[in-house]
Amino acid sequence: MKKILITGSNGLLGQKLAALLLPRTDVELLATSRGENKLAEIFPTLAFASMDVTNREDVDRVVADFKPTHLIHTAAMTNVDQCESDREGALKLNRDAVAYVVEACEKHNVHLIHLSTDFIFDGEDGPYDEEAEGNPISFYGETKLMAEEIVKQARCKWAILRTVLVYGVVHEYGRTNIVLWVRDSLRAGKVIKVVTDQFRTPTLAEDLAMGCWLAVQQDAEGIYNISGKEMYTPYDMALLVADYFQLDKSLIDKADGSTFSQPAKRPPRTGFIITKAEQELGYKPHTFQEGIAMVAAQAEQY
């Protein structure tokens, strides 16, 4: 029996983890997030505790009470532009909270599964394997790299799962994702500018949740790349989405990322080599086309 505590359960990955793990009879699950449980309606049997990861006492108390075997730390400030403008907040959530989570895992002998990102790299020479050196070009990336350094020093079992551009349908969620953004814009007849100078291996949120579960099941330690396998530009992705939904591709304009006035710089070419996760964990991601179909089916319900 695995006892799993999830942080950030209201978020994109957190919700998919809840959906994957709640039905399992070999898992006892505790979902945690700051504030209220947004999943109460869709998962009425989900055990939930409100836990603010930036509150050291909160983290220690909830971990001490539940005594998990594994903790999947998904909570983070994931708005890359916001991290640039609210540096203090980004440090609190993406660095300091990780230190509290590590401390609690050490004290209560918990195996930590920590989520990280392709944005720890400069994007000059992707796709990257697990050995590549970090060199962030955004403050988000900096804080996530600091977090990795903290996790690597931990005196408990730990794994760092790095991922890339995650997409999926979620409940009561403020952000959209690349598939539905393209679909909904084209359906409304809106012209969209989509970048041709960023390269990514986009990740279906369900695949990432499965990667986390495989890491738990196998007590994986060390660094693992968990993403999609195919490298695309967002422009390529938009064309595939338009094809799938049979929408007008002439509404998709090519854009150069450098012309966007975003506060945070984005790394041009990231993407991951996922051979290690495939071979060691048995990780098998869907293709992007399969991912679009899954998102489409789920989006019907919304």
Ligand SMILES: NC(=O)C1=CN([C@@H]2O[C@H](COP(=O)(O)OP(=O)(O)OC[C@H]3O[C@@H](n4cnc5c(N)ncnc54)[C@H](OP(=O)(O)O)[C@@H]3O)[C@@H](O)[C@H]2O)C=CC1
């Ligand atoms: N999404 C992506 O494209 C990528 C994500 N990652 C990493 O994967 C992980 C999961 O990302 P994702 O699921 O997309 O993130 P989300 O932003 O969707 O979810 C994060 C969740 O954490 C919650 N949270 C925020 N602050 C706190 C706090 N102080 N205490 C407790 N919970 C808090 C948020 O709550 P609220 O809803 O109240 O804001 C939110 O529900 C992150 O570590 C991220 O860095 C890596 C690469 C790509």
Ligand SMILES: Cc1cn([C@H]2C[C@H](O)[C@@H](COP(=O)(O)OP(=O)(O)O[C@H]3O[C@@H](C)C(=O)[C@@H](O)[C@H]3O)O2)c(=O)[nH]c1=O
């Ligand atoms: C809004 C917009 C985005 N895009 C492209 C650029 C980008 O690659 C993709 C997604 O846009 P965003 O600004 O949401 O993406 P961004 O904030 O860059 O997403 C990142 O999030 C964090 C949390 C991560 O860790 C990264 O892996 C990464 O995926 O879509 C366009 O081409 N045109 C647009 O108008």
